[in-house]
Amino acid sequence: xxYCVGLLLDSGLVxxxxxxxxxxVDNISTYRKMQSWCVPGERFITLMTAGNLAxxxxxxxxxxxxxxAESDRNPSILEQPSMFRxxxxxxxxxxxxxxxxxxxxxxxxxxxxxxxxxxxxIAPGPMRLFxxxxxxxxxxxxxxxxxxQIGETKYGRPILLRGFDPKMxxxxxxxxxxxxxxxxxxxxxxxxxPFDLQVYEKDSHEIGYRNRIELDDAYYHxxxxxxxxxxxxxxxxxxxxxxxx
Numbered sequence: 001x002x003y004c005v006g007l008l009l010d011s012g013l014v015x016x017x018x019x020x021x022x023x024x025v026d027n028i029s030t031y032r033k034m035q036s037w038c039v040p041g042e043r044f045i046t047l048m049t050a051g052n053l054a055x056x057x058x059x060x061x062x063x064x065x066x067x068x069a070e071s072d073r074n075p076s077i078l079e080q081p082s083m084f085r086x087x088x089x090x091x092x093x094x095x096x097x098x099x100x101x102x103x104x105x106x107x108x109x110x111x112x113x114x115x116x117x118x119x120x121x122i123a124p125g126p127m128r129l130f131x132x133x134x135x136x137x138x139x140x141x142x143x144x145x146x147x148x149q150i151g152e153t154k155y156g157r158p159i160l161l162r163g164f165d166p167k168m169x170x171x172x173x174x175x176x177x178x179x180x181x182x183x184x185x186x187x188x189x190x191x192x193x194p195f196d197l198q199v200y201e202k203d204s205h206e207i208g209y210r211n212r213i214e215l216d217d218a219y220y221h222x223x224x225x226x227x228x229x230x231x232x233x234x235x236x237x238x239x240x241x242x243x244x245x
Contacts, residue, residue, distance in 0.1 A: 001190035002033055002151035003181060004048040006117045007173050008129045008141045010166050012208070013119050013200040016177045017048045018151075018185075020192035034196045035060050037067055037077060038207045043122040045077055045086060046198055050151035051114030051134070058097045059114070063090065083120055083128040087138050090118055095136035115150045120200065127202055155187040156180035170199050170209070178213070178223045193220075 004017040019030040031053060036046045047063070049056035066076040080086045094114060102112045118138075119129040129141035131148045141148050146166050149157060159180040168176070174197065184191045199209040213220050 001188070002050040003153070003156060003184050003191045004033060004050055004117055004150045005156070005160070005177055005180065006046075006048065006119050006129050006141070006148045007164065007177070008119075008127065008146045008166065009168065009170070009173060010202075012170065012202045012204075013046070013121075013127055013129060014170060014173045014177065015046050015048060015117070015119065015196075015198040015200075016174075016181060017196050018181065018191045019194050019196065020190060021053050030192075030194070032196060034198060035064070036198060036207060036210075038205070039078060041123070041205050043078070043120065044200055044205050044207060045083075045118070045120035045122075046200070047090065048117040048150065049114060050116070052112050055094070055097055055101060055112050055114040056116075058101070059090070059094050059116075062093055062097070081122070082125050083118075083122055083130070086120070086122070087118055087128075087130040087132060087140075090116060091132045091136035091138055094132060094134065098134055117148050117150055121203070121205060123205055127200075152184055152188050152191050156184040159183055170201075174199075175223060178220055179227050182220070182224045182227065193217075195220075 002018055002020065007014040015034060017033040019032060021031045022029050034046065034048050038044045049060065063077055067078045075089055077086050077089060080089055094116065098112050113134045115134065116132040118132055121127045129148055130138045131150065132138040147160055147164055163176045181195055193215045195213040197211045197213060201208050
């Protein structure tokens with residue numbers, strides 16, 4: 001399992017993903033689940049993946065291969081005229097890979113399943129953020145749904161629902177994501193550090209701030225410890241329940 005989140009802010013996009021692919025007493029490994037493409041001044045695209053590793057690797061490898069040489073760009077995410085068309089291409093590629101691996105199309109065993117978050121901007125269009133399903137269809141983030149999650153979503157979602165504001169700064173958004181990821185990590189062994197972070201500033205069409213947050217990251221531990229202490233203090237301030245006879 002995994003955990004990935006994409007935030008649609010007024011000022012840009014923020015992406016974060018964990019890197020754990022397997023979990024167990026003696027079976028833990030990591031793999032990068034975030035991939036970005038950029039043509040400076042024209043387009044910026046980020047893709048995050050969750051699900052069967054062979055499926056997601058195949059999709060990313062195929063998209064990457066088709067973006068390298070002009071002779072291989074058929075079709076390429078670097079040739080699509082809009083983010084909507086990129087979402088269609090990624091969805092079709094995901095469905096194609098699942099059908100090929102399963103041998104029985106979409107009726108196949110769910111072990112080949114995968115979901116993806118796609119976000120970015122292609123000039124002169126707006127920023128867009130999509131959640132792509134194994135069947136190849138997708139939904140788009142909006143004012144009513146300004147963030148998207150895939151993987152182990154239930155533990156970190158309440159944090160986002162209570163704390164997200166589209167007007168928040170990138171620094172505030174990263175802090176919120178770290179709280180959400182920390183809550184998920186503490187509740188589920190299948191999500192783990194390091195976390196990959198990517199920031200995109202609206203209309204820049206450039207790769208913005210990016211970082212890998214490692215296990216020994218001082219700010220992450222400050223957020224984790226501070227959030228735990230804040231919860232305990234908030235709980236103490238709530239009046240106790242009155243057990244009336």
